[in-house]
Structures are given as structure tokens and as C-alpha cells.
Amino acid sequence: MTAGSGITNASVTTTDAATADRPARAAPAARRPRRKPHLPQPVHGHFRRLKTRLTVIFLGILFLVPWIRWDRGPGLPDQAVLFDLPGRRLFAFGLELWPQDLPIAVGLMVAGAFGLFYATSLSGRVWCGFSCPQTVWTDIFGGVRRLAHRIAKGNEAAIGPLTGAMSAAVAILTGLGFAQWFIDAPGLAGRFLDGSLPGAVYGAVFLIALFTYVLGAHARERVCLHMCPWPRFQAALLDRDSLVVTYRRTRGEPRARKRVALRPELLATPPAGPVTGMPQAFAFAADGTVGLARGATVTAAPLSRGDCIDCGRCVQVCPTGIDIRDGLQMGCIGCGLCIDACDEVMTKIDRPTGLIRFDAEEADPAPMAPPARIGFFRPKAMIFGGAMVVALAAVSFGVANITDVQVDVEPQNTPRYVLLSDGSVRNDYTVRLSHRLPRLDGVTASVEGMPDATLRFTSGDGADAAEMAVGGQRSAANRLLVIQPPLRGDALPPAGPHPIVLVFHDTSTGAELARVDTRFWEPER
């Protein structure tokens, strides 16, 4: 080895590098210990009640909406909301949506996305904390586990199997709740048990149950921390005016046991304006230490303390097991349970609540300042909210303009026109009709702008008809022949395509169903 050969010369003395082909591995003892599963403790308070109520509402929607009935007439399902996969249509109360109505679904998704952005820019991850299925089911499975503990009453051996069985039951119920949106809901449970459902239903229920069990009962907060893409870009949606779960460092630090004297300025009435004269508190913030419980880093006990007594309740109740006192972080799902926990403790030690609260980063840092208000009138929030409103308006427009009958007319181009022996000119069209009327037996066609034209449908069986039979089907296709009688002399139209309008009527009621713009091709003469 030559001296002065750059950084490869850096002296490493711990291993005998010259004799080892590979660098020495870290000793096994230095590996990170296996992470214990985080099981949040129960908590009571405002946000806990809100979460519970929302859970009840969401589960109510999942399980009860498919039971609502809606009379659509004979031959059609009477379920108000039904994803009819075999029929490739979606019934939603008075609406029947087809695959070609996909833009409406896309509009709803766009509206949902912007709604999510809007809510996030206003108040952080409230979707994650209160409405995300992962959160809701993690919460439910937490309740299941506590219930199992209560039933087993200290019988340690029974707790595991009991929790597993009850969780599996919840997962299967979830699968059934999902499936009943796709198949007649009231008969579902019975048919599920007697085995008369299509295999796809069992497969779907099994898959949903499996995912519910794996993700909700086992992966829990790890989904939010490691699998979910949403926290990765929520930071782009937040700004300093968003209301997020905030630990109020200026009020809480430095942390110490209750017997340490409180910082004197905290005892005074809330001062107006920024609080000064807390060098110690800011020093804690600046050097990145996070509190006494974790902090062997803090060597000297403070002489006075803030409101945080470092009881750790906020960490214990957190569904994702984070410490909110480290500041806003990716793992925070904005559920506010740490607020409930902290408020409980503050009440017990006779301190004002709100050490952890929904607040803006831009808020008044004074220890006793009131929380920031929700900022509706900011460009970011208004743009997201506006985009949501636009998307919803587009969806409403789309829903209002759904036509019951859709007729596509495709002119046949080979040949563009047919000359007939009596001198008349025929154009052929392929007509495809689909409808969502209660009943449609047949369709007749007429043409506007060609007074003497005759129209015939031909299905290819050699029998031409004035009427296109639909016969109760949802869709039908046929060939339409439009025959222009012989024209002579001055009446001869120029060669080439001419716009015409084909009008389709219900044979039995005479009602106009659709008007289609197409063209009639005149021959060269």
C-alpha cells in the first residue's frame, strides 16, 4: 500500500482488513431487536366518540344500504344499489349505469380525490384518522381483542384462539357485507350457508375476508406506516395553515415529573403575542432531543418544567405508535386520539387541556394562545375545493343527461351506395341499439330530409321488416336500408355525402327514442 493514496488510506483499526476478504459483519448483538407489535390502549374523549360514531355510520352504510329496495318493474332486480356484474350495469336507486357511463364514475373519483385533497389541505389526514377502512377495521379489531381479553378473564391460553376466531368472524362478515352490494342482499347469508351461490361470490368473500384479517387484524398500523402511499405525498397537500394534530412545544417543554416546579409564565394568564424568555425550551427543540423518557441524552434535570409530564399516554393510545411530540410526521394519521389522552391527563393534573390539539403550524406560538381557525379562504384550499365542486357539477351534468336509449348508426362504406334496378339509391347502415327502458319491444325508423325515402330493417334471414325487433332484450343490432326513390332532372342531388337525421320510435307507443345524425351518400350520375 502506497502512502497518501486518498481515502482508502483512512485508518480503520477495528478489523484486520488486510487479512479479511470481506468486511467483518456487524455482531449479531448489534442487530435491531425484533419490534413488538404495537397495541394501542383504549382512550375516552371527544375524538374517540367521534371516531366511534363515524364507524357506526360507515358500517351502517356498508351493511344496510344493500337492503334498501327499489321497484324497477318485472324482470329487473329490486335492490336499490346493486353492482350487477353479470349484466354489466350498476343500479343506483333511479339510475341504471352502463360501462359506457364510465365518465360519471371517473368524475366521481376525481371529485373524491379532490375532496380528499381539500380535506387534507384544511385539516391534515382526517380521512386517514376517521374514515379510511384500514383505520376503521383496525379500530374494530382492537375492540375485538379487548373483548376477547374480557371474555377469557386472565386465561392466557384462551385469549389467542378466541381473538383469532372472533377476528375471523368479523372478517367473514366484512366479506359478506362487501358481497351483498353485488348480489341480492336479503337472501345472501342463507344462500352463502347452503352453498347455492356462484363460486365467484365465495371467492370474493374469501378474498375480502382474508385481506380484512391480514391487514386489519395483523398488519394494522404497519399498513399506514409502510404500505400506504398516501402519507408519502400528503406533505405536498399540507401547508402551514392546515389544522393538524400538534404538540405545543412552547407549552409542553421541558418535560419533567409533576413534582418539578412549573415554568412560572405558564401559571400566569395567557399573554398576548409571542412568549419570550424560554431559552431552555427552544434549546430542547433545537438540539432535537425528544423528551426525558427516551432521552438519556438529557443529562441535567431541568429546574422548571412545561405542562408535559412525559406520562407517555399520547404514545400508548396512538394507533400507529408514534410520538406526536416529535412534531408532525408521516406516521400521524390525524385521528386525534392522543388529544383525548392528553386532555384526560391535563384535567387530572389541573392544567388546561389542549397541550396537544388540532392547530396550524403558523399558529401563535404563545403557550396559552387559542388554536388557529380552519382556513377555508386560502388559495390552496380554494383550488382543491373548487376542483371538487367542478367535478361534482360535471357528474351532476352527466347524470342529468343520461339517455335511456342509445342508438349508434354506422354507415356501410363498402359500397357507399347501391344503385337499384328501378333507379332508386340505397344506403345501408348498421344500427346498434341499447336501452334501459322498463320495456321496449320494437323500433321503427324514419328519416328527416328525404320525404319519399323508404326504410327497411333486415336481419339477414331474408325477411325485411319495417320494424326492428328488440323483444325485451337490452340491446339489439340490425341492418337498416334507406332507399331513396328515383329522382330525375332538376331534382338530382349532387354526388357525395349529405347529412340526414335518422329518427327512431318505439313501435308500440310511438314515442321518439333517439335522433342520430349520419349521412346519405348520393352516387355519381
Add this chain to the structure above:
Amino acid sequence: MAAPERDDLTGRYTTGHEWDGIKELSTPIPGWWVGVFLISIAVALLYMVLYPSFASTERYYEGALKYSSAEELRREVVAARAAQAPMRNALVETPLEEIEADDSLRRFATTGGQAAFNENCAACHGVGAGGQIGQFPALVDDDWIWGGKIADIRQTILYGIRSAHPDTRQSLMPVFGQILTPEQISQTAAYVKSLSDPTAAGSRASMPGAPLYAANCASCHGAEGQGGRDFGAPRLNDAIWLYGSSQEAIERQITNPRMGVMPAFGERLDESTVRMIAVYVHTLGGGEK
């Protein structure tokens, strides 16, 4: 080249290259990667032995497996034909007039017929059977020189028109340029043209071409120009003119008639395919009952 030297930190050899005081380690490629590379080479060699690989200008190495994609296609075609066999048999066994009434049979025949038509017929009659004025008749209209019933269409496809087949449809229009004077031809043409003009109905009988037509043309094309399908004489009193409707075009056709030839497709296609094409043509909009 300098003697190999080891890096203190990692214990690996360096390449001896140095940039800005940083020496490049000679880190070996991972063993699994080299293994995969070698296996890939072995697989490629095996592939070369098993499948056709080397070619000279005259022949090629056929491979140990004697694989041929053309042979594979042939097998697939045979299998597809075998799968179609029940429908094709039904098509052949069903009386021609009843095929279209059977929904599944009609669909099978029109779908296959369209493909076979595009392969065998579209070159002349056009995709969609629109024909070509002055060349090949349209098959979508209601004018049929030899008849538009499905049996007529089948016979035309089978034996052709003026083809070499002994059963072909045969007709011959005399070369009137050697029989009539140009003036007579002109008068005849004017008369023929008036046959399809309803406004000329009253004056037609007094035209100079009338006796000429009666003497020379009526025996085949009919007294009123209604044509004669038994011997393939086209209608002259309608609006469809294969070789043109102008005075000049009609004169040309009388002077030196053109008569199209259609091959006998019965020699190329089997009965079921002929029937498919017949059904397809019949359903295009001009088929006669």
C-alpha cells in the same frame, strides 16, 4: 502493471485505477449473476441444437425436434376445421332455402362466408360486394343477370360464368359490328336507352331503332328489354348498366360486346364454403326469395 494491491477498508483488491485520490475496487460480479449468465448461454446452445438455427443459401439445419411453424399452422388449421365440422356438415345437409331461417347456421355461414368472400371474390367484386361499373357486377343490388335466389348464387359460384368448367353458365352476345351498320347500331342504342326512360314510353314505338331491336335483340333481351335469366341476357329496361348507360357505351357494347368471365370456384372451394359465400352474398341486401 503494478502488483495487485489490497484496499485497507474492505480487504478487496483494487483495479489500480485512481481518480482524484479515489481508488476503484475490483469488486467481482455476483456469483449468482455469473451463474445465470452461463446457464443462459447453455440454454441458447441447447436451443440452437433443438430448433432450426443455421441456414445456408440452399438448405437449413432443421433442428433435432424437426419443428416447423408452417407445420404448426397446418395442424392448427386442421384442428379449426375439425371444430367447425358439425356446423359445416349441417350447412351442407340443410336445404339451401332453409339455411337463413336457422339463426345459428345463418350466423356461421355469413361470418365464414364474409371471410371466404374477401379471400376469393373481393378481388373483382370488391369488399362488401359493391362491384365495379364497367368491370364486375355489384352483388348488393337487386339486379341479377343469372338469378338472385340462393341456389342461383351457389350455382354461379360453383361453375363460374363462361369458365372452362363444362357446367358453366354460358351466354354469348353476337358482335353486331359485323352485322349492323354504325347508323343502325346508333339507332338501336337510342332505342335501348329509351327502354329504361318512363318519359319515352309513348314515343318509343315510332323510334327507328324499334324494328332493329325487335329483329336483333328481343329474342334474348325480351320485347320490353326485361332480359332473360335462362340464358344470362341482362335486363335493359332498368337503371343498372354494367358497362355504362351513355349512348356511346351502349353503342360500344352492341358493336363489340364485352362479356365477363368468372372462374368456377367449385374447383377450389368445398361445398360448405361455397354455401357460406352464397348465404353471405344473399344476405347483403339484394337476395331474392
